[in-house]
Amino acid sequence: MPCAGVLRFPASRRTVTVFLQLRGRVCYNGGMEKTAELLSPAGDYEKLTMAVLYGADAVYLAGPAFGMRAAAGTFDEPSLRRAVAYCHGRGVRVYVTCNTIPTDAEYAALPAFLELVADAGADAVIAADLGVIRAVQKYAPRCALHVSTQAGVMSSAAAGAFHDLGASRVVLARELSLDEIAAIRANTPPGLELEAFCHGAMCVSFSGRCTLSAYLTGRDANRGRCAQPCRWRYHLVEEKRPGEYFEIGEDGGTYILNARDMCMIGHIPALLSAGVTSLKLEGRTKSAYYAAAVTNAYRHAIDAARAGTPLDPVWAAEVYKISHRPYSTGFYFGEPGQYTADACYFSDADVVAVVEACGDDGAAVLSQRNRFFPGETLELLTPGGRPLTFTAGPMTDADGAPVESARHPKMTLHTTLPVAAPPGSFLRRARTESLPGHAAGTEDTFS
DSSP: OOEEEEEOOOTTTOOOOEEEESTTOEEETTTEEEOOEEEEEOSSHHHHHHHHHTTOSEEEEEOSSSOSOTTSOOOOHHHHHHHHHHHHTTTOEEEEEEOSOOOHHHHTTHHHHHHHHHHHTOSEEEEOSHHHHHHHHHHOTTSEEEEOGGGOBOSHHHHHHHHHTTOSEEEBOTTOOHHHHHHHHHTSOTTSEEEEEEEEOOOSSGGGOOOHHHHHHSOOGGGTOOOOGGGSOOOBOOTTSTTOOBOSSTTSOOOTTOBOEEEOGGGHHHHHHHTOOEEEEOOTTSOHHHHHHHHHHHHHHHHHHHHTOOOOHHHHHHTTSSSBOSEEOTTTTSOOOBOOSOOOOBOSEEEEEEEEEEOTTOEEEEEESSOBOTTOEEEEEOTTSOOEEEEOOOEEETTSOEESOBOSTTOEEEEEOSSOOOTTOEEEEEOOSOOTTTTTTTTGGGO
């Protein structure tokens, strides 16, 4: 079937031509075809259910050991089995991270861990260490092998070598451009899947292989315990003037190692055209709302790319309504640049409540997350639905008493919503203050 449709991006970024095939397929490199997977983070069971509810094709999570996000929630044996069963019952795949670089002492626990992962029914194991890769093949042979971004795959030679070792997928290094990814796709076996990050935090170090945290704090990033010293504020101190701190940089920026977040929601067709098989969202340590909203936005972006239709601006706006640092397009179109003013997170909205239950008439039971009042203008975000603006109506508490303000953390509320909303829907309130970068355009380098 011939390819149809051309999408062009701004000349300031460089022009990229993308051909979109009919029936939800993508043409690239001489006509090879793949459907794209949306891969969402699952830091704990609640985040997993939100990712699935809002449209993920697959989720990635960590067991009780060998994961790169020790600060995120992990899945013990019962919760891992429950998570796999939940996802498989809804047609969603589960990938388990095993991408730390273990020592000999740590290897002793690896066989039992991998046997658990396989017995639980996980679809794939994500690994970086060669010894772990061999262990996956020995102790979890039914699981597909995905090579982690920690392995630093930057070339078709590296990708092909991992394929020869039995990998069905490689997670590409974040430092690659779209042209370099297309070259890798053109020079690797068609059966090798290519996964790439399309949204989330970026590490200042090469594909996360950083020793700065271990050196400064004793917390090893390569064992999932990064203290994120790249987000700290630094000053210059002259040895004979202790206590005198000098700003670094003419613009007052002292967060000299702070990387921007990646956001590629406006360039999904370009990623697919380059040959990316799986589009990965970073954020296992983020909130359940983040998992829901970012998955929802990219679900619509991928579906639009498959259909050959322009991205609705409402979904591009959604990435501003989640916790984020100033955005860039990573290395896909050139250098992403640093944001040295601060290391703060921004968001255009605050979640005020989560829907626990709702009838066909809109009568809802809510769980409070932030203080709000009847009469306030709110937005309702439902799985797969467009955000709906409405005015909050009268509320009562769990005992039926009228509520003038929802001020107690996680208090139960009863109210009527403008439409029926399934459990897991969110009520949020737009922030009125001007956020850093929005007025000046410093965050809009990703569009």
